[in-house]
Amino acid sequence: MRPLLTGLFNIALLLTNTLLLIGPLLLIALAKFVLPGQGARDACSRGVMWVAEFWAENCKRIFALTTPTHWDIRGNAELRSDRSYLVISNHQSWVDIPALVQAFNRKTPYFKFFLKQQLIWVPFLGLAFWALDYPFMKRYSKAFLAKNPHMQGKDLQITKAACEKFKRLPVTVVNYLEGTRFTPVKQAQQGSPYQYLLKPKAGGVAFVLAALGEQIDAVLDVTLVYPGKQVPGFWALLSGQVPRVIVDIQTRELDPALWQGDYEQDGEFRQYLQGWVTQLWQDKDSRIAQLRAEAD
Numbered sequence: 348m349r350p351l352l353t354g355l356f357n358i359a360l361l362l363t364n365t366l367l368l369i370g371p372l373l374l375i376a377l378a379k380f381v382l383p384g385q386g387a388r389d390a391c392s393r394g395v396m397w398v399a400e401f402w403a404e405n406c407k408r409i410f411a412l413t414t415p416t417h418w419d420i421r422g423n424a425e426l427r428s429d430r431s432y433l434v435i436s437n438h439q440s441w442v443d444i445p446a447l448v449q450a451f452n453r454k455t456p457y458f459k460f461f462l463k464q465q466l467i468w469v470p471f472l473g474l475a476f477w478a479l480d481y482p483f484m485k486r487y488s489k490a491f492l493a494k495n496p497h498m499q500g501k502d503l504q505i506t507k508a509a510c511e512k513f514k515r516l517p518v519t520v521v522n523y524l525e526g527t528r529f530t531p532v533k534q535a536q537q538g539s540p541y542q543y544l545l546k547p548k549a550g551g552v553a554f555v556l557a558a559l560g561e562q563i564d565a566v567l568d569v570t571l572v573y574p575g576k577q578v579p580g581f582w583a584l585l586s587g588q589v590p591r592v593i594v595d596i597q598t599r600e601l602d603p604a605l606w607q608g609d610y611e612q613d614g615e616f617r618q619y620l621q622g623w624v625t626q627l628w629q630d631k632d633s634r635i636a637q638l639r640a641e642a643d
Contacts, residue, residue, distance in 0.1 A: 560606025
């Protein structure tokens, strides 16, 4: 009964936190939409980020007060809010998002994900995502490009234009190379060569680097580990049944060569970037094995 009551209590607290702060966020978003001048819009962007960080900090306080979860965070002491980062992480559970909040909120710029362009039309959320400067991306399929060759590269141009604002404000962009949450079933279906990971998708990170490479100061290689036999779901976190989460962060310098080629058209560059991703993933698989062994 206690886990159920804890979970319901936390849902109520998180919902209250969200409802109290969504109003100010949307008001600043509307001001950003209507005010003239880049300076005023940038000021609104900073205001929206402050609200988002305050919301995230309240979420951290809620989990600290109501759950026994120990967030074992390693390697974030030297992070700075005035630098831009690319976060590359393994992905196992919805708990991964609160783990990133615990590790990065108010230590780096508020993190962002690349979103599908269609999400901008979702009521309220679309405006909030826009105000938070989430980059909206439009990807054309190979079949579409075969029929419309004049659109080749247009998706990257759209995304680069959306990322222009990051030249004025620092950013933290999160990229999950696996593209989906890890499960043993997916691992078997893929024939993944890794013990704890799915196959990485180099195309996604190539797209991010092509759009943002010059703005990124470093790569934050994040390895998430949940000690125990099962990966917990979000309800387990809400109900106080996640004893420990390991968030291991290794800062890597970003080689400019990783964004100075055409991933789709240049085979040699594609092979180079895929090799970088493969090495990164081999290191991460070994790191997970090491962290799990230490936790047992």
